[in-house]
Amino acid sequence: MALAALLAVPGLASAQNASPALSSALSQLTTQRAKLGLSAPDIADPAVTSSYTEADSKVTHVYLRQRYQGIEIYGAEADLHLDGSNKLVSLHSNFVANVANAARAAAAAPTLSPAQAVAAAARALGLAAPSRLDVLQGGEPAAGLKLSEGGISRSPISVKLMYQANASGELVLVWDVTIDDLKSEHYWNARVNAATGGLVDKYDYTISEPVSFAELTQHALATKNWPEPAVTNGVAAPNSYNVYPITVESPLYGARQVVVNPADPTHSPFGWHDTNGVAGPEYTITRGNNVHAYEDRTARNTPGYSPDGGTDLIFDYPFNQAAAPQVYQDAAITNLFYWNNLMHDYMAYKGFDEVSGNFQVKNYTGTGLGNDDVRAEAQDGGGTNNANFSTPNDGSRPRMQMYLWPGGTGSITAPATIAGSLPMRGTAYGRTLTAAGPISGRLVLADDGSANPPRACNPLVNAAAISGNIALVYRGGTCSTPTKIRNAQNAGARMVMIADSIPNTAIANYGGATDTVGIRIPSVAISKADGDKIRAVLTSGTAVTVSVSGIIRDGDFDNGVIAHEYGHGISNRLTGGPANSNCLGNAEQMGEGWSDFFGLWMTTKPGDQGYTPRGIGNYVTGAATDGYGIRPQRYSTDFAVNNQTYALIGTGAYTAVHAIGSVWAATLWDLNWKMIEKYGYNKDMKAKTGGNNVALKLVLDGCKLQVCRPGFLDGRDAILKADSIYNNKANTYQIWQVFARRGMGIDAVQGSSNSLTDNQAGYLIPTRVLASQPQQQRNELLELYPNPASSELTVRLPVSSKTPVQVSLLTLLGKTVQTSTVASGELQQGARVNISDVAAGLYIVQLHTSAGTFNRKVLIQH
Structure with missing residues (x-):
């Protein structure tokens, strides 16, 4: 196989790509082809999309795309990974077998020109017709061209001739077109038939966040005060930023502080305002090598106003949440700038660096591609109750859009029996509470005369009672x-409260819809629990009054959400290599999960505990610090708080990307705390040691090692492989323990990563791994919750027993007070044991299985 042919794609013939490691990887692909079910012609001419070697570990990652007759095949990728001695340690392939047969009916040459392909893609995507398309960068169609923006794109339009398999597996000749939509948040990568112009496939580089929905002493972090960056006491200092500093998730969790010189000397060596790699800032505004932060309230999607810190780079601005967002825009943009830079600097220590495709104008090491700093748009006017991140390939600028979250704050003022705070959030319909002003008055339960009157789907029959008051309706x-x-409006209501019909979830969000014609009154959403509480009082004949006022929460101050959005850039650039940001568009992918985990990790501080419930987006949604935020369950290592497992994928709400991702994030959160339990917590979050740092690096290394378009078990295996390569399998048992706990044990089945209906949960740890552990470690597999327990105890054990399992409750002196027998399979998912007749006290739960005995303590309180 000629190396020159493999490096024929422009930009790939670098010294690094011609390294011995790359040559070895390509050679080993040939050696492995029979195991992959491929013929010699199938692998004869792959394109190297990315190849890089990590400076510290000397591990080399090579990412390939199959070619046929010199044309790349979209979706046919392979990844190979070699250790420092060029030994192949991991390989995945999605190459098309018998490619010549698959391409037998494909057109040999395109009928459409590149400009015609752009026009066809624009039509298919619902965009305006391009006005003029000039060639900015010419070349062979199979290598790719760049055309001008054509009045429809914010950046030059990339066009490339490719093949793509259709539903029957046959290859179709297509034009691959990338359009950064000028009029919306979308950043489209589409493929149109090169002969007909029909849409074959599309992918949006923009990922949005619309909201639709141990032993007795748990391991905790050290209780020392968090070592904040240098903090001033109200005295202006050069190179300072008044922000919510690292680990402070939002205004709910701490105060702003003025931090001084926060740029990392290793990964931002010339400061955050440099772009040329020479001492001295190029900008005094919130712009530099890693990010350009600015306001975009009018949704221009181009750089707007940025605060100027002057020659001393002092960014110290007031923030009053009750004021209009424009009043505190300087503070908002500064916080957004600070957190984007934090994510850049901290994640570089864990493997998202220049060579692997991070976001920088200038790459100081000379590896990777530059000119791709983040465009961070604060107070974006393109929507509300949302945020998004667009991740094109390495060398093209990503974009983060942070929106405002109009909502409400309110309370029940009477009767005294239920008076108190009433959590709520605004909807996308009608006037905002901010515009309508404070509203106080009586709540009246809607009655539409149907079998379920409060659903209010018909004209209300109690209009006389509703008129002038606040209507309570149900979802x-x-x-x-x-x-x-x-x-409700037609009945004369001043406002509508919508109670959820689903219990134990976050307050529902009603946003993103356009059906607002004729709606003039404000509306808010409340939880089912609060709705039912109010409804019970109303139906008893007692009046209920409430007081509600509007408030706008700015996403630029929710650092968990900022970290989440930045996280999409990390997972998209690392999975499949930095030159292929299309690897996370499959059904069973975990992008939202990685992002939630990054947000949780960056906001964990000394004194935190793994079992403490953590929400996502609590600030922007107006939730309490222990509220649900925008996920189905709060994150916690306590199964009584979060019992999400792989079995949920594809069921109910778990067909939507955020719910799917939350199962993955729950697992990674368990992994983080399992590593902290083993290695302790290191308050230096840039260090290599400490369980928190070990966990994050495992997660990022796993992204590099996993297959393009991974499913949950692919992700599990990649983390195991990362531990094998980088840690000599030091954490194999703990990793299996975490994944088996969440239904991704050795007996789990993934099926196709493009399907949500063919997976099967499994809860077993490999026998060989379990057998290697001492009894104390084996005992940790036994989970008991809740603990303390009252009337019922759930017992889980991810072990296969050939005989029924005897579950005994013993006193500390060894006396048996209760015994029951459960099936092994039931125990793996959680068996419920009635303990209502057991006296309060401290006991030992003992399980006898064919795989051995397991013990753990439980406290019973009645």
């Missing part, structure tokens, strides 16, 4: 939310 039924609001 669900056969009608839309706008219909409910209109029916």
